[in-house]
Amino acid sequence: MTDSDLSALQERAGNGDRSAVDELIELAAEQGDLGVLRRLADQGNTTATDQLIELAAEQGDLGELRRLSDQGNATAADQLIELATEQGNLDELRRLADLGNGTAAEQLAELTSG
Known part of the structure; x- marks a missing residue:
């Protein structure tokens, strides 16, 4: 084009x-x-x-996914959790869990137990 x-x-x-x-x-x-x-x-x-x-x-653009997630986009939040989990990004999972995201809290618990 x-x-x-x-x-x-x-x-x-x-x-x-x-x-x-x-x-x-x-x-x-x-x-x-x-x-x-x-x-x-x-x-x-x-x-x-x-x-x-x-x-x-x-x-792997955590910033863009975070921006969309913070605007309330559930799909972006799910993708952000998946990417943060793959990267072992505990800070991002903790941030999401602190905002009340149960899936992020579960992933955080799995990564930190053991």
Whole structure:
């Protein structure tokens, strides 16, 4: 896709063209462009949010997952717990447990017992 094609796609998406938005999300996901996905997710696009969570988890981006989790996104919280558990990140699990996340508390207990 050329720069002018991308600009035209972004303009169409900005004007509310649903298919252009979907195409932009797909392109951003393929290119690993968290910025575009974040912008669309912050505008309330659930497909962009789902793609952002998936990509952030694949890239091991705790910060992005934390940001979404702290905004109340349960899927992001689950992915954050999974990633923190894989990395042995007790501080992150403790932070989530302190916020009342039962799954994080369970994972923390498992990692610290024994």
